[in-house]
Amino acid sequence: MKNLTPMPSPNNARILVVDDEPRLVTSLKQLLNSHQYEVDTALGGKAACEQLIRQKYELVLLDLNMGDMDGHQVMGFMAENSIDAATIVVSGESTFSAVSKALRRGAYDYLKKPYDPEELVATVESALSKKLLESAHGAMQRRLQRSEELHRYIVNSSPDIVFMLDKEGKFTFLNNKIEKILGFKKRELLGQKYTAIIAENELKKARYLFQQNTAVNKGIRNFEMHLKSSDSNRPDRFFDITIFPIERKTGKSFNAEGQSLNPTFIGTYGTARDITERKEAEDFINFQAYHDLLTRLPNRSLFKDRLNLAIAQAKRNSERLAVMFLDLDRFKVVNDTLGHAMGDRLLQAVSARLEGCLREGDTLSRFGGDEFTLLLPEINSREDARKIAKKLIQELKEPFKLGDHDVFIGVSIGIAMYPEGGISVEQIIQNADVAMYHVKSRGKDGYQFFVSSMNTPSSNRLILERDLRKALEDDQLKVYYQPQVNAQSGEIIGVEALVRWHHPEKGVLSPSQFLPLAEETKLIVDISNWVLKTACNEVKKWFQEGYHNIRLAVNFSPKQIEHPRFVQALIAQLKRYDFPAEKLEIELTENVIMNDLENMVKTLSMLAENKITIAIDDFGTGYSSLSYLHTLPIHTLKVDQSFVKNIQEKRNEACIVNAIVAMAQGLKLNIVAEGVETETQLKYLKALGCQEVQGFYFGRPQPAEYILTLLAEHKNSQQKNQYEAV
Structure with a gap:
């Protein structure tokens, strides 16, 4: 093994010769110089002390009897x-007391004058060798001490608990974190088995892992485990633990890598990192993903998920x-009259009561809004389900105390049995929903089993109507925007607001899938008002971002436009939303206009007086006289997409588009x-002189935040082009 710090040669040592006799000092210096030592001299004790303060020496040759200050x-x-220097006394005094006193003072040796030169040189060499060995040993000790101090600092500064166990699993070392994290004093645990800090429910797992670790050559093990606190009232904490065996290499057999083939297990080294907060965050995220x-x-x-397993x-x-x-009856009344906070408290109280009626293994879920679903596995008959339904209804008939109010509600329950009521998750839930809606339709507050005759188009329509009403209440609708672009510059100058329904079961539904139903049920008015409010608030934010030239196009139902106070209501809404009327464009079809032309002239004129512009949507597809174009304050004609689609392939469509553009x-x-x-379509329309275009070439309808990104990208592109032009 190589010595990383070579020991200096004694000949490199610096020696101080101290005596008050100049001739002796000179002779000693010459003698030592001849043996390649570097020698300084001092005449007397005081001069020696001054030298020793200024210069470091490995050896001092010292006389005892000096006038100003003796050797002692x-x-x-x-x-x-x-002053760390070896001392050899060279003195004429040889009494026992003088010699013993010098040796007690730390002198390495005592030579009597007159000295033998060979003996003196040999004594110097021996003293320096010893001194150098002591210095090397001291330096090593200091390095080891610093290393140990650093290691202890690192171990005790670690955020983890660091520990060592002997081969029996007893603690032989613990850092300070054990007390800070778990509350145990180190002295309480040293000598105790590791099981002293293992949570009760983890003991079996811990013993298995420790036994595995005692087998040699098992390598590092990592696992997660609960450790208990010193205070039994404090909850257990969760740790990420890493352990590996400590082995003594024994025997004479080694593998190709030089590792011992028969090491002896002598203990365990490990760290335990507290991951309680992380696990709690993970658990909360998982809880959020699967719970209300x-x-x-x-x-x-x-x-x-649970229903799928139960079916299997x-x-x-x-x-x-x-x-x-389950769908709560009269919940909306409570929510609207007492407020959403009280509505939330009611839902919590309802949940608690329903849970009190369940068997072990049943699953109650909040399906959305004021709807709940209940899974009853291993049920024997319809009669068993009937008893539970009656119990739930009776339980919810009792009043709920909400602050100073006694609140009465009911519940409508639809029941689907497996397998006759459906064999898949979606089918069973849907059929239970259908049965529940039949309870609602005949007066609420009761239960009904699903039968196949309920699954008719009219039933499905009733369910869709109910879902649409809930969509308005539960914010399932969302406004999407399709850009309207200047054909020449490519700049976005307007957007058309379009509604989408994010149905919790059916996904995103387009307007054609639910607006006809909304028209029939008069929900269209509520939907249109919601779209206007949402679109005004979102587009107004774009104005605040610096995009002031955006025009908002909105479609209104004929039911609204034909209302005698439509204009007054619309102006009031715009003032309430602080939205500039001149930035709003209303889109109407020709058929709506021609349905009651006389009144439409008045309505559209009032809109124009308030700076609201009018666009004729799907122009060219209606059955009307073009004379109304002179009569009404029309601002925009929108060429129907059916003509644009085949503009290059079919001459008739091209002629119609040419005529509409020329007329406009x-x-x-x-x-x-x-x-x-x-x-190709864009180039053709630009050549005709069409000012604005709209369609998938420029983007599908998207939420407000996406359109804002498009506006920013176009603005940056314009600025870059202007810069390059300059």
Whole structure:
């Protein structure tokens, strides 16, 4: 093994010769110089002390009897000032007391004058060798001490608990973190087995892992485990623990890498990192993913997972199960009159009561809003399900105390049995929902089993209507925007607001899938008002970001436009939303206008007086006289996408588009071509002089935040082009 710090040669040592006789000092210096030593001299004790303060020496040759300060005093000075140099006394005094006193003072040897030169040189060499060995040993000790101090600092500064166990599993070392994290004093645990800090429910696992670790050549092991605190009232904490065996290499057999083939296990070294907060965060995130945070019940996703498992078990064991779909009656009244906070408290109280009615193994979930679903596995008959339904209804009939209010509600329950009520997760839930809606339709506050005759188009329509009403209440609707682009510059100058329904079961639904139903049920008015409010608030934020030239196009239902106070209501809404009327454009079809032309003239004129612009949507597809274009304050014609689609392939469509663009130019109307999907279509329309275009070529309808990103990208692109032009 190589010595990393070579020992200096004694010949490199520096020696101080001290005597008050100049001739003796000179002879000693010459003698030592002849043996390659570096020698300084001092005439007397005081001069020696001054030299020793200024210069470091490995060896001092010292006379005892000196006039100003004797040798004993010099050695005392060296001791007091921690001067680390070996001392050889060279003196004419040879009494026992003088010699013993010098040796007690730390002298390495005592030579009597007159000295033998060979003996003196040999004594010098021996003293220096010893001194150098002591210095090397001291330096090594100091390095070891510093290393140990550093190691202890690192270990005690570690955020982890660091520990060592002997081969029996008893603690032989612990750092300070054990007390800070778990509250144990180190002295309490040293000599105790590791099981003293293991949580009760983890003992079996811990013993197995320790036994595995005692087997040699097992390497590092990592696992997670609960450790208990010294205070039994404090909860256990969760740790990420790493351990590896400590082995003594014994025997004479080695492998190709030089590792001992028969090491002996002597203990365990390990670290334990407290990951309680991380695990709690992970658990909370997992809880959020599968639970409703208000009621702490399983959510829709977890309910479906459990139902899927229950169906598999029921099929395997030829068992039955039931799913109940619960919808609270009169909850909306409570929510609207007492406020959402009280509504939330009511949902929590309802959840607690329902849970009190369940068997072990049943799953109650909050499915959304005021809807709950209940899974009843291993149920024997419809009669068993009926009893539970009656119990739930009776339980919720009792009043709920909310502050100073006694609140009465009811519940409508639909029940689907497996397998007759469905054999898949979606089918059973949907059929229970259908049965529940039949309870609602006949007067609420009751239960109904699903039968196949319920699954009719009219039933499905009723369910969709109910879902649409809930969509408005539960913020399932979202406004998307399709850009309207200047055909020449590519700048976004307007957007058309379009509504999408984020249905919890069916995904994103387009307007054609639910607006016809909304028209029939008069929900269209509520939906249109919601779209206007949302769009005004979102586009107004774009204005605040510096995009002031954006025009907002909104579609309104004929039911709204035909209302005699439509304009007054609209102006009031715009003032309430602080939205500039001149930035709003209303899109109408020709058929809506021609349905009651006389009243429409008045309505549109009032809109124009308030700076709201009018666009004729799907122009060219209606059955009307073009004379109304002179009569009404129309601002924009929108060419229907059916003409634009085949503009290159079919001559008829091209002729119609040419005619509409020419007519709009003649009447000084703005023209927007819808349904532009290709660069060829765009080039054709630009050549015709069409001012604005809209379609998938520029982007599908997207949420507000996406459009804001598009606006920013276009702005940056314009600035870059201007800079390059300069």
